[in-house]
Amino acid sequence: MSTGSVRKPRLSRDVLVLGVIAFFVMVGFGVVVPVLPVYVRSFGVGNAQVGAVVSAFALMRFVSSPFCGRLIDWAGERAILSIGIGIVALSSGLVGIVQNYPQLLILRGIGGVGSAMFTVSAMTLLIGSTSTAMRARSIGFYQGGFLIGGMTGPALGGLLATISLTAPFFFYAGTLAVAGVIGIVLLRPRTVAVASDTGGIAVIIPFREVLRNRGFRAACLANFAQGWTSFGVRNSLVPVLIVEVLRGPSAWTGIAFAFSAVAQTIALAPAARFIDTVGRKPAIVGAFAVAGVTIAVVPFVTSFLALTALLCLYGVAAAFMGTAPAAAVGDVVGAQGGRPVALFSMFSDFGAIIGPLVAGFLADTVSYPVAFAVGAVFFLGASAYALRMPGRSREPVAT
Known part of the structure; x- marks a missing residue:
């Protein structure tokens, strides 16, 4: 190799792993989305109650997000990401065996907490382990995992729904379990500071x-x-x-x-x-x-x-x-x-x-x-x- 050649920048290992995790998360989520309203309606509730289940997930994500940053500072991104995925996996699996609507509503809210932990820790790790010159391409690869998973999931969800209305929730729990294991095994324990474009280490900003x-x-x-x-x-x-x-x-x-x-x-x-x-x-x-x-x-x-x-x-x-x-x-x-x-x-x-x-x-x-x-x-x-x-x-x- 000549001394004048320039090495092409590549996506880091953590970015590649996060893209795979995003795919498995979104495949499961996409499987659940088409059947969730129908499943909620099977408990004899109206459209308002169906909307409440969707809102509960988003609301708990919003409420719990402020605590996620401090949890990451305490335990690291990999741990919080894996715990968050585990919470969503467990709550989603239990949704498939609930006996009444209140149990379903509570479990979806708990899933929102886990989703916030995953989302914040994954993005923190993603932007913290990439250089400025590659940051958008890293984020794009991560989002590509979500998009491809999101396009695959609904088709699988339709097939699983022909088996039973609960099958998609167990499948979702399974894909999340795979994503969590990948995170634990392949992600590095804590964010690795990347060099700034001026050659030094990035300054911590209050x-x-x-x-x-x-x-x-x-x-x-x-x-x-x-x-x-x-x-x-x-x-x-x-x-x-x-x-x-x-x-x-x-x-x-x-x-x-x-x-x-x-x-x-x-x-x-x-x-x-x-x-x-x-x-x-x-x-x-x-x-x-x-x-x-x-x-x-x-x-x-x-x-x-x-x-x-x-x-x-x-x-x-x-x-x-x-x-x-x-x-x-x-x-x-x-x-x-x-x-x-x-x-x-x-x-x-x-x-x-x-x-x-x-x-x-x-x-x-x-x-x-x-x-x-x-x-x-x-x-x-x-x-x-x-x-x-x-x-x-x-x-x-x-x-």
Whole structure:
């Protein structure tokens, strides 16, 4: 090898392992999602109680996230990640043998606690063990595991549901057990600090300074907009829009979302490369602006083909939106990310909790375009605020 050759940067072992874990987690989750509402209804409850089961999971994620950062500081990312996965696995397996609705509701809430532990510890480890130059590509690979698992899971869930309504929950527990074992065996015990781009070790920034950082604030606002619009508008209202406005069968929803997921998966690698080479700021500004305009146009489409095309465009923007804010957080906090990452995660959870409620209320009392427009406003607001970010992600903390 010549002395002038440059070694191509590669994803670290921890990133590869986390991508595999994400796949197994999301395969199981995708198996459960299609059958959960039907299973809850089998206990003789109404739609409000079904919604409460979904909300309980998200609410407990939100409530428990602030404690996850301190747990990580105490026990390390690998331990908290594995314990969190174990909690979700155990609670999901028990869901399959519950005798009544209250037991089901409680177990789903407990699963939300474990999910928060997994999510925060995985992201903390991910952004803390990668360099700035490879951070977006590492996050993109991790999210790719989720996307591929998310596309595989629902198909398996449909097959398992033909066996029984409880089979998907036992399968979910099994895939989570596999993910937990992989984490224990292959992940390193604690975050390994990575060298900064200037050659030294990253400086630990006080949490109050992180809160004052424009890049961190922009990332949190972007994550809130993602939670609100992806869950509150896209996932909640698009299925209803297809059935009630386009007069199509419910199967169209799965087809449209599948095409969108494929578009997002294909766009992940080039999006991550753009974010690492061009910067976090242009990625957030551009992607959230495109997503805002796209989601605002959705309720005005008159054909399924046009809707699918818009959702595919949204999927491409989502490849940037899911990667750039997390990379921006990593640039600010580095290997110290427990508490900041927990707060970053809470913004998405908060949006996911209240977004469906407000969007549904607006769709019922005002109109679909207004409900979609509110989500678009949050996207465009995140894009506008990101203009205040430092020009390059590697600049020091700006207050």
